[in-house]
Amino acid sequence: MPNTMPQNLRTPGPTPIPVDINEAMSDPMINHRGPEFGELIAKTTQQLKQVFMTKNDLYILTASGTGSLEAAIVNTLSPGDRVIAATAGAFGDRFVDMVEAYGADVKRMDFEWGSPMDPNEIRKVLMAEPEIKAVLVTHNETSTGVTHPVEEIAQVVKGEFDKLLLVDAVSSLGCIPLPVDAWDCDMVGTASQKGFMIPPGLSFISVSERAWEAQQTAKMPRFYFDLSMAKEYLATGQTPFTPNLSAMYGLSKALDVLLEEGMENVFGRHSAIAQFTRDHMKELGLELLVTDEKYASNTVTAVKIPDGVDNKALVGKMRTEHNVVLAGGQGRMSNDIFRIGHLGAVAKSDITDVVDALKIVLPQVGFKS
Amino acid sequence: MPNTMPQNLRTPGPTPIPVDINEAMSDPMINHRGPEFGELIAKTTQQLKQVFMTKNDLYILTASGTGSLEAAIVNTLSPGDRVIAATAGAFGDRFVDMVEAYGADVKRMDFEWGSPMDPNEIRKVLMAEPEIKAVLVTHNETSTGVTHPVEEIAQVVKGEFDKLLLVDAVSSLGCIPLPVDAWDCDMVGTASQKGFMIPPGLSFISVSERAWEAQQTAKMPRFYFDLSMAKEYLATGQTPFTPNLSAMYGLSKALDVLLEEGMENVFGRHSAIAQFTRDHMKELGLELLVTDEKYASNTVTAVKIPDGVDNKALVGKMRTEHNVVLAGGQGRMSNDIFRIGHLGAVAKSDITDVVDALKIVLPQVGFKS
Numbered sequence: 001m002p003n004t005m006p007q008n009l010r011t012p013g014p015t016p017i018p019v020d021i022n023e024a025m026s027d028p029m030i031n032h033r034g035p036e037f038g039e040l041i042a043k044t045t046q047q048l049k050q051v052f053m054t055k056n057d058l059y060i061l062t063a064s065g066t067g068s069l070e071a072a073i074v075n076t077l078s079p080g081d082r083v084i085a086a087t088a089g090a091f092g093d094r095f096v097d098m099v100e101a102y103g104a105d106v107k108r109m110d111f112e113w114g115s116p117m118d119p120n121e122i123r124k125v126l127m128a129e130p131e132i133k134a135v136l137v138t139h140n141e142t143s144t145g146v147t148h149p150v151e152e153i154a155q156v157v158k159g160e161f162d163k164l165l166l167v168d169a170v171s172s173l174g175c176i177p178l179p180v181d182a183w184d185c186d187m188v189g190t191a192s193q194k195g196f197m198i199p200p201g202l203s204f205i206s207v208s209e210r211a212w213e214a215q216q217t218a219k220m221p222r223f224y225f226d227l228s229m230a231k232e233y234l235a236t237g238q239t240p241f242t243p244n245l246s247a248m249y250g251l252s253k254a255l256d257v258l259l260e261e262g263m264e265n266v267f268g269r270h271s272a273i274a275q276f277t278r279d280h281m282k283e284l285g286l287e288l289l290v291t292d293e294k295y296a297s298n299t300v301t302a303v304k305i306p307d308g309v310d311n312k313a314l315v316g317k318m319r320t321e322h323n324v325v326l327a328g329g330q331g332r333m334s335n336d337i338f339r340i341g342h343l344g345a346v347a348k349s350d351i352t353d354v355v356d357a358l359k360i361v362l363p364q365v366g367f368k369s
Numbered sequence: 370m371p372n373t374m375p376q377n378l379r380t381p382g383p384t385p386i387p388v389d390i391n392e393a394m395s396d397p398m399i400n401h402r403g404p405e406f407g408e409l410i411a412k413t414t415q416q417l418k419q420v421f422m423t424k425n426d427l428y429i430l431t432a433s434g435t436g437s438l439e440a441a442i443v444n445t446l447s448p449g450d451r452v453i454a455a456t457a458g459a460f461g462d463r464f465v466d467m468v469e470a471y472g473a474d475v476k477r478m479d480f481e482w483g484s485p486m487d488p489n490e491i492r493k494v495l496m497a498e499p500e501i502k503a504v505l506v507t508h509n510e511t512s513t514g515v516t517h518p519v520e521e522i523a524q525v526v527k528g529e530f531d532k533l534l535l536v537d538a539v540s541s542l543g544c545i546p547l548p549v550d551a552w553d554c555d556m557v558g559t560a561s562q563k564g565f566m567i568p569p570g571l572s573f574i575s576v577s578e579r580a581w582e583a584q585q586t587a588k589m590p591r592f593y594f595d596l597s598m599a600k601e602y603l604a605t606g607q608t609p610f611t612p613n614l615s616a617m618y619g620l621s622k623a624l625d626v627l628l629e630e631g632m633e634n635v636f637g638r639h640s641a642i643a644q645f646t647r648d649h650m651k652e653l654g655l656e657l658l659v660t661d662e663k664y665a666s667n668t669v670t671a672v673k674i675p676d677g678v679d680n681k682a683l684v685g686k687m688r689t690e691h692n693v694v695l696a697g698g699q700g701r702m703s704n705d706i707f708r709i710g711h712l713g714a715v716a717k718s719d720i721t722d723v724v725d726a727l728k729i730v731l732p733q734v735g736f737k738s
Contacts, residue, residue, distance in 0.1 A: 006397060014398040014614060022395050025615065028375060029383035029568060031694045062433050062570055063593065064610035070593045079590075101592040193611055199398060201431055201570045201613030221448075221590065223470040224432065224439045241433035242562055244570030245383060246394065246615065325400045 007319075008353050011327045012142050012171055012300035014193040014200055015344030017250070021197055024253035025246040032245065038237025040248055045234070047255035048204055051263060052173065052188065054180035056206045059230040060251075062244045065170035068189030068203035070098055071225035072166040076187065076211055077134060078219035079103030084125055085136040086117050086153075090143035090331040095136050095168055102220045107132065113333060114144045114302070116295040119152040126161045134164035134186075134214075140172035143330040145288075145302035145339060146295050147176055151183050158184040164214055170194065173204075174258065175270045175299045175343045186211040194299065195266070196258075197344040198250035267298075273342045273351060274298035280355045281340075284362070285369035289337050299343035302329075304336065308366040311335055317364060322357035376688075377722050380696045381511050381540055381669035383562040383569055384713030386619070390566055393622035394615045401614065407606025409617055414603070416624035417573055420632060421542065421557065423549035426576045428599040429620075431613045434539035437558030437572035439467055440594035441535040445556065445580055446503060447588035448472030453494055454505040455486050455522075459512035459700040464505050464537055471589045476501065482702060483513045483671070485664040488521040495530045503533035503555075503583075509541035512699040514657075514671035514708060515664050516545055520552050527553040533583055539563065542573075543627065544639045544668045544712045555580040563668065564635070565627075566713040567619035636667075642711045642720060643667035649724045650709075653731070654738035658706050668712035671698075673705065677735040680704055686733060691726035 009016050017025075030036045041060065049058050061067050077083065083104045085096040088111035100106050107125060111117045117137060126132055135157045140147045150167060157165045167188045169178050174195030180188050186208040193200035207215075207227060215228060229240040258266055278288060278296060281303050289302035305311045311328065315338055318324045327339040340354060362369075378385050386394075399405045410429065418427050430436050446452065452473045454465040457480035469475050476494060480486045486506060495501055504526045509516045519536060526534045536557045538547050543564030549557050555577040562569035576584075576596060584597060598609040627635055647657060647665060650672050658671035674680045680697065684707055687693040696708040709723060731738075 007399070009398055009400065011400045011402075013611065014401065016398055026391050026395060029378055029385055029562070030376070031378065031380045031696070032383065032569070033380075033696070034688070034694060062431075063436070064431050064612070066610045067432070067593050098592045101595070102590045191611065193398070193614075199613060199615040200401070200611040201616060221471045223467045224436050224594070226470070241435045242382065242560065242569040243433070244568060244613065244616070245562075246568040247570060247613070319403070325403060327400070327402070 008324045008350055010325055010341050010350065010354055012339060012341035012343060015197060015341065015346070017199065018197055018345045021250045021253045025250040027249045029245055032242055033238055040252060041234065041237060041239065044248060044252050044255060047259060050259060051255070052180045052206050053182065054206050056180060056208050057231065058204065058206045059227055059234065060239070060243065060248070061203045061205065061225070062201065062241065063203050064200055065189060065191030065203045066094065067225060068191065068205040069095060069168050071205050071227055072187035072189050073099050073102055074220040074222040074225055075227045076164055076166065076214040076218050077102070077104055078217065080105055081133045082107065082129065082131045083134045083136060084109055084122060084132055086111065086122060087138070088115060088117055088144065088146060088148070089113050089138065089141035091141055091168060091170070092138045093331065095138060099136060114146060114289040116146055117148045117153065119149060119156045122153060123156045123160065126156065126163065132163060134166055136166045138168040139178055140169070140176060140297050140299060142171040142300055143333065144290070145297040145300045146290055147172065147297045150178065154183040154185060164210065171299050174266070177267050180206050192247055192251065195344050196251060197254050198247055201244045201247045202251060270298040270343060273346060273348060274301065276348055277301050277340055277342050277351050280351065284355065284358060299341065301340045301342065302337040303340065305338065306367050308368065309362070310365050311338065313365040314338060314361060317361045318357055322361065324354050324357045377693045377719055379694055379709050379719065379723055381708060381710035381712060384566060384710065384715070386568065387566055387714045390619045390622045394619040396618045398614055401611055402607055409621060410603065410606060410608065413617060413621050413624060416628060419628060420624070421549045421575050422551065423575050425549060426600065428574050428576070428596055428603065429608070429612065429617070430572045430574065430594070431570065431610065432572050433569060434558060434560030434572045435463065436594060437560065437574040438464060438537050440574050440596055441556035441558050442468050442471055443587070443589040443591040443594055444596045445533055445535065445583040445587050446471070446473055447586065449474055450502045451476065451498065451500045452503045452505060453478055453491060453501055455480065455491060456507070457484060457486055457513065457515060457517070458482050458507065458510035460510055460537060460539070461507045462700065464507060468505060483515060483658040485515055486517045486522065488518060488525045491522060492525045492529065495525065495532065501532060503535055505535045507537040508547055509538070509545060509666050509668060511540040511669055512702065513659070514666040514669045515659055516541065516666045519547065523552040523554060533579065540668050543635070546636050549575050561616055561620065564713050565620060566623050567616055570613045570616045571620065639667040639712060642715060642717060643670065645717055646670050646709055646711050646720050649720065653724065653727060668710065670709045670711065671706040672709065674707065675736050677737065679734050680707065682734040683707060683730060686730045687726055691730065693723050693726045
């Protein structure tokens with residue numbers, strides 16, 4: 001089967017772009033210091049706040065999702081600040097690396113890959129170390145397919161200890177409920193190429209009043225990710241630096257589509273297709289990495305590589321012979337799992353096609369059901 | 370005239386996107402950790418090196434042009450390092466602000482807005498202060514339409530004093546000759562929405578051997594703009610963070626187009642249309658900000674607002690009544706000039722349309738020729 005056929009792109013981002021959104025992105029360039037852009041950024045910012053379920057300030061950054069997380073760190077912290085960075089996967093590890101790179105004094109909390117973070121363990125550390133200023137957590141760990149209990153973590157971090165809470169929501173926001181205000185999250189960062197159904201290149205971040213207060217004294221150096229500049233420019237309908245216009249055209253269209261569908265329906269759709277995916281994997285005789293379905297991600301499912309199966313051959317044959325692009329494992333799980341993305345514009349038929357292809361390929365690469 | 374007509378976008382970036390490049394950007398998303406992306410980044414990186422005229426390493430970053438300049442700073446310097454930051458405009462000022470934000474000990478050198486930087490003044494400071502580690506300069510100052518003499522500055526900075534040379538080439542590279550290796554520039558940053566004829570959202574940076582040596586001891590904190598991560602990932606055909614794929618599709622097409630035309634021809638085309646623009650402005654009885662044509666930019670021309678003319682009314686009427694989008698002045702020159710961009714995909718007819726509209730609008734806003 002030639003590779004010129006459309007791929008069934010089942011990575012957990014980038015996700016396929018719907019036709020109408022792709023068309024919107026072809027609109028002509030405009031002056032990013034002119035009135036048309038002022039209208040565009042005002043509209044999209046307002047709509048994004050609805051998706052974030054927040055009245056907090058919100059900024060659109062021209063960067064990958066990691067940029068929004070760097071912004072969360074450098075705008076609230078100073079070198080030497082004691083922080084908890086909890087991790088249970090490759091993206092949790094990245095958040096740890098990032099805050100360490102900027103000189104925080106990091107209490108790293110490792111949880112098992114494939115399992116949820118334990119709010120009670122975080123409580124213990126906060127009780128033992130009152131000098132902790134902030135807690136960094138991942139909402140949806142893309143590398144393992146775990147949705148961590150951020151609501152419960154927030155009840156501890158905010159409700160009991162009143163610390164700053166910085167959340168990596170790159171692969172959850174817009175797909176899995178994360179009501180920023182209801183859960184009292186201070187900084188929440190996400191990216192364009194996941195639930196928003198547009199290409200990579202933009203990231204979004206919400207900033208609480210409390211985070212702005214922290215910004216006043218935060219001494220980590222910052223320029224490109226300095227949100228006080230973003231705030232100043234947004235008041236004039238602009239961004240400090242030339243924004244990714246075509247992605248913003250797509251974003252505007254995508255937000256219209258999402259809000260018309262209604263976020264409850266969008267969340268429900270992701271929940272249904274995730275369940276559909278998990279059920280089918282189990283029917284194939286495969287084992288899921290996440291054993292407790294309560295924490296199984298609604299955007300990406302990690303499937304254990306069965307004994308005797310060659311992971312590279314499996315992912316390779318799926319791509320070259322069936323045009324199904326699966327994601328391999330990441331970091332220490334590179335050889336242990338493959339992952340199926342089911343977020344953004346995805347239909348049940350896309351998952352059924354994956355299942356049909358797996359039925360053919362699995363026996364070819366050593367699987368005995 | 371309704372605003373639904375295509376605008377004649379004459380800002381110095383973003384620039385209009387040619388149809389074939391726009392079409393390329395609509396290609397479907399791919400796995401940014403898969404083989405198709407490996408081919409795309411290898412091809413575009415190699416082609417960009419031809420445009421930069423360099424054998425140095427070169428990286429594609431998902432960020433505005435400012436991101437590449439922040440990368441130049443944080444990858445070569447440590448807090449407290451003594452540096453020269455020369456400025457003669459809003460973007461020179463930004464480079465100063467950026468390196469100060471990261472804690473360098475900055476010798477700020479101000480040159481007159483609208484005039485070129487003087488290599489001899491830079492020489493004097495380098496002679497007086499041997500502890501200086503790096504010199505930061507702007508190649509083409511977008512806010513004034515001056516192309517600074519980077520070749521002569523490089524002869525001083527590199528040839529005579531062997532210091533690091535960091536160059537802001539955001540609005541010049543790909544339009545105005547900047548042979549990175551011949552001039553021995555250590556770090557050169559530019560952006561996608563100028564001569565490359567694609568939307569904003571990508572920036573490009575070249576890194577000399579000498580810059581890599583500096584990186585070994587550079588202590589400014591960095592993560593998103595850490596080029597050692599970019600180097601490590603590029604060796605595997607990837608980027609550390611999810612790249613702006615649609616802009617990269619457009620870039621690939623644009624580089625094919627530019628290299629087929631030949632960079633000498635591209636430079637000649639920009640030179641011709643810039644001369645055409647300047648000549649027509651003078652014919653209208655307008656005065657140019659840059660009096661010495663040797664330093665007049667081939668990508669943007671700054672025109673003085675004549676006495677008695679209301680700048681806002683001029684730019685406003687040009688846009689709303691003639692669909693010509695001019696750029697106003699920036700920073701301290703907000704009320705003194707307007708600017709005409711003539712870079713990337715621009716035809717002489719685009720400039721003629723500007724001239725025709727100016728002939729109508731100028732008398733309406735108080736101009737007496």
